[in-house]
Amino acid sequence: MPELPDVEGFREVLMTCGRRRRVTDVEVRDAGVLRGVSAQRLRRELKGRRLGEAWRHGKWLFVPMDDGPTDGGGPTLVWHFGMTGSLRCCSPDEPVERHDRVVLTLDDSRHLRYRDQRKLQGLQLVDEAQIARIVDGLGPDALTVRGPELRELLSGRRRAVKSALMDQSVIAGLGNLLCDEILWRARVAPRTPARDLSDDEIRRVHVGMGRVLETSVRAGCVPPRRSWLTGHRDDSEPTCPRCGRPLCSNRVGGRRTVWCPQCQK
DNA sequence: ATAAAGTCCTGAAAGC
DNA sequence: TGCTTTCAGGACTTTA
Incomplete structure (x- = not known):
């Protein structure tokens, strides 16, 4: 599914549902979607931080956390959706499904859920240098x-x-x-x-x-x-x-x- | 069982 | 010849 238009849609999900919201909990239900970050570190780094302005390049989605790189220092959450990934904003009483691999709870109690049947890509937590490495490998959007x-x-x-x-x-x-x-x-x-x-x-x-x-x-x-x-x-x-x-x-x-x-x- | 909207790696072939 | 570009195949993973 996810090509540029889908990822742009996920960016909008983040902007309307998550922007400036604080992450109050991080549940990694399947660590198979984490790339280069442990569930523990993801939890530790995200909990208590706010989601910044999400931006997209090609099929990659970047979300600076709080004082993240584009704001000045912290980590940036990066998504790549592979062939079956999606990002959804849910009310907490909506039942979590089998392929919901990561659930972020926000300070208004809503959920940001990363759903992915095949776990071909997933989430990373990166610094400025790693963002540059990803973007440098890509042509213009x-x-x-x-x-x-x-x-x-x-x-x-x-x-x-x-x-x-x-x-x-x-x-x-x-x-x-x-x-x-x-x-x-x-x-x-x-x-x-x-x-x-x-x-x-x-x-x-x-x-x-x-x-x-x-x-x-x-x-x-x-x-x-x-x-x-x-x-x-x-x-x-x-x-x-x-x-x-x-x-x-x-x-x-x-x-x-x-x-x-x-x-x- | 074959194939699926994505990417990465390898080894080999093709092109200049 | 030598360097670069391109290709084919497999790997990752899960389900219809």
């Missing part, structure tokens, strides 16, 4: 990328355009569904070598990216609309919502890729 910059990012790369767009060190935030949707909108075949795109194709990819992201961020996910490619991925005999011809499904860059061979040359 997809929401901030302009047309000329996109051309620069793709230029000279011979790999398939889909796998370049999926590469977080090239551009941060796009995942499998978004890339397929964007390329379908732009009428660009996913296997086209990135450096072979014409200026017009790059412009179309950029416009498609903007539109798809805007709608998806508003929805908090890549919406499975029937007028979108995404709404047809799981059909038994998927057809293109634009031209009605059958869609192709195959591996590109190791990921399942769906496209319309008619519309995307």
Whole structure:
């Protein structure tokens, strides 16, 4: 699930539910989601501290605690949601579920719950240097990328355009569904070598990216609309919502890729 | 049982 | 030849 739009949604959950709230309790129900921090240390460092302004880069979510780095000194809580993570704001009487791995209790008694079926990524507690290390490994956030910059990012790369767009060190935030949707909108075949795109194709990819992201961020996910490619991925005999011809499904860059061979040359 | 919206690592192939 | 880029595969993990 979690691509840029989902993580942006989780950021909003934090801002509306958690901002300036003090953490009164930390329950680690499954330490398998903790990266580089013990349950004990997480508890110790978070309890009594307030949640600061959450920010996002690509699929990463950063929450400075109190006097954290962006405020001046303490730790920053970092989330990566892997494929199945989510962050939810709950009333305490809502029953805790099996995959709720970490529960933060806030000073208004509400819960911030990290739910994650597969524990592929998870939480970290980091300092300024570690934040820099994470962000340095990422390309610019997809929401901030302009047309000329996109051309620069793709230029000279011979790999398939889909796998370049999926590469977080090239551009941060796009995942499998978004890339397929964007390329379908732009009428660009996913296997086209990135450096072979014409200026017009790059412009179309950029416009498609903007539109798809805007709608998806508003929805908090890549919406499975029937007028979108995404709404047809799981059909038994998927057809293109634009031209009605059958869609192709195959591996590109190791990921399942769906496209319309008619519309995307 | 196969595959899943994510990332990391390895070894090997391909390209310049 | 040598360096860089890219790819394929497997690993992590759980469930439909």
